[in-house]
Amino acid sequence: MEEEQQWIQEVLAGNKQGYAYIINKYKNQLYATILRMTKNPQDAQDLVQEAFIKIYEQLGKYDGKGSFSSWLYRVAFNHCMDEFRKKSYQMRRVEINEELMEDSKHPEVIFLKKEKSRQLERLISTLPDDERMIILLRYVNELCYDEISELVEVPVSTVRNKLHRAKKKMRETVKREGGYFYEVSNDR
Numbered sequence: 001m002e003e004e005q006q007w008i009q010e011v012l013a014g015n016k017q018g019y020a021y022i023i024n025k026y027k028n029q030l031y032a033t034i035l036r037m038t039k040n041p042q043d044a045q046d047l048v049q050e051a052f053i054k055i056y057e058q059l060g061k062y063d064g065k066g067s068f069s070s071w072l073y074r075v076a077f078n079h080c081m082d083e084f085r086k087k088s089y090q091m092r093r094v095e096i097n098e099e100l101m102e103d104s105k106h107p108e109v110i111f112l113k114k115e116k117s118r119q120l121e122r123l124i125s126t127l128p129d130d131e132r133m134i135i136l137l138r139y140v141n142e143l144c145y146d147e148i149s150e151l152v153e154v155p156v157s158t159v160r161n162k163l164h165r166a167k168k169k170m171r172e173t174v175k176r177e178g179g180y181f182y183e184v185s186n187d188r
Contacts, residue, residue, distance in 0.1 A: 004068050012060060023052055026069070030076055033136050037080060039125060047083060051076035070147045077133065077151060084129070123170040131166035134159055 004025075010018035027048065034051075035044035055075050062071050124132055130152070137143045137151065149156045 005064070008059060008062065008068070011056075019056055022055075022072075026072055027052070029141050030073070033073075033141055034076070034080060036121070036124065036136050036140065037129075037132065047080055048076075050083070051079045054079045066150055067147060070143070070150050073137070073141070073143070073147075074151045074153075081129075119174075123173055126173065127166050127169060131162050131169075134162045135166050138163060 004022075007018045007021045011022070030051065031044055031048050034047050035041060038044045038047065055072055058075055062068065124135055127135065133152065134148055137148045138145075143151070145156045145159050148159045152159070154162075
């Protein structure tokens with residue numbers, strides 16, 4: 001955290017190369033979240049680049065209250081939502097190639113894991129934007145309830161309710177249509 005603050009201060013003092021540290025630290029998680037929102041790798045890359053430009057431009061507004069990662073995600077999230085509204089963004093389904101799972105190289109195991117992953121991606125993509133974002137922030141980016149609450153600017157109780165509703169909808173869809181369902185743990 002202190003190292004992060006040091007980099008922020010260097011960037012604000014004019015060391016633009018220091019911003020590479022911040023980008024490298026957050027680019028993969030931010031890309032993964034935005035890719036799951038857009039379902040389009042090119043759109044996700046564009047939005048990540050635009051988000052990092054916004055973050056750079058607004059870096060002076062970070063006041064040190066709360067975690068930097070929450071602030072960064074809020075700026076990126078707000079940028080994406082603005083773009084979605086501007087363009088009446090339509091979610092498009094594309095196949096996300098996952099790395100082969102590490103446990104087993106047996107073809108049936110690999111196939112089943114890929115099927116479960118596809119099912120989960122499809123289930124998440126059917127959720128309303130606000131619930132989908134909260135699910136992704138919680139289980140992909142591993143943010144705590146307080147960080148999500150701060151990021152999306154709703155009370156912690158609303159975050160918990162939206163997570164509960166989203167998981168319930170996903171379970172009901174699986175029961176109705178059949179298939180796999182990853183039970184997302186409640187202990188995080």
